[in-house]
Amino acid sequence: MAIQRVKTGIPGMDELLNGGIPKRNVVLLAGGPGTGKSIMSQQYIYYGLQNGEPGIYVTLEEHPVAVRENMKNFGWDPTPYEEKGMFAMIDGFTGGIGRAAERERFVVPDPTDVRSLIDVVKEAISWIEENTGKPPVRGVIDSVTTLYLTKPSVARNIVMMLKKVFSGFGITAFFVSQVSVAERGFGGPGVEHAADGIIRLDLDEIDGELVRSLIIWKMRGTKHDMRRHPFEITDKGVIVYPDKVVKRRKLVLVRS
Numbered sequence: 001m002a003i004q005r006v007k008t009g010i011p012g013m014d015e016l017l018n019g020g021i022p023k024r025n026v027v028l029l030a031g032g033p034g035t036g037k038s039i040m041s042q043q044y045i046y047y048g049l050q051n052g053e054p055g056i057y058v059t060l061e062e063h064p065v066a067v068r069e070n071m072k073n074f075g076w077d078p079t080p081y082e083e084k085g086m087f088a089m090i091d092g093f094t095g096g097i098g099r100a101a102e103r104e105r106f107v108v109p110d111p112t113d114v115r116s117l118i119d120v121v122k123e124a125i126s127w128i129e130e131n132t133g134k135p136p137v138r139g140v141i142d143s144v145t146t147l148y149l150t151k152p153s154v155a156r157n158i159v160m161m162l163k164k165v166f167s168g169f170g171i172t173a174f175f176v177s178q179v180s181v182a183e184r185g186f187g188g189p190g191v192e193h194a195a196d197g198i199i200r201l202d203l204d205e206i207d208g209e210l211v212r213s214l215i216i217w218k219m220r221g222t223k224h225d226m227r228r229h230p231f232e233i234t235d236k237g238v239i240v241y242p243d244k245v246v247k248r249r250k251l252v253l254v255r256s
Ligand SMILES: Nc1ncnc2c1ncn2[C@@H]1O[C@H](COP(=O)(O)OP(=O)(O)OP(=O)(O)O)[C@@H](O)[C@H]1O
Pocket: 031, 032, 033, 034, 035, 036, 037, 038, 039, 040, 178, 233, 234, 235
């Protein structure tokens, strides 16, 4: 039987994934600052909404109002879908502080406490089920790194706890993982093993120009492309180029 897949909807990406992400996979979207992790996550969620697939988005690094504004800049206004009960924005940023936070439907009272975050996620899933008759298909946490910045030793446990909830409800998720500019890993000890998939995004200076590229490091349940491909961020979102390959320039030391 063919496996069920969730299309990312990001032009070029599903080709690299042999058709899409296997359903229920939790995929780490790992990369340095400004590499495009949030934009790619928002594009993933919005593609689903447009195709009748409910979604949840947990924002831990940005105000939910700023996330909606950023999405609108790309033409991805989530508000009508929130009104229909198809999309839940989970505010893990404000802790309920501020006027705008009072208007949010799902607010995590203590964003540093993973259990309180999980409770609100479950509430949002039930709300979507009540409104649409099905659980969300897609989910995003932006970023999971925030949850263990000060306690890296529990990183893997936290990712496992969240993965159990998301994949338990059949949700296919992007967990955004922040890595520092020169870091080769995927952000946090052991998280790379807990995740079902890893997509690594990079921004490199080549010949005085910043070049965006990505590579699918792993994806359980499917074969996938193994090469590094360039991508661009445009006014309409991310476009990946499956026919182009980026070969990293090596740093050559010249002795005088
Ligand atoms: N309309 C646009 N057209 C082209 N590029 C854009 C546009 N809007 C934003 N960008 C690029 O996207 C980058 C931000 O992307 P994004 O917020 O997804 O990064 P991120 O990987 O989530 O970063 P961080 O970890 O710092 O939050 C900007 O630095 C800019 O280079």
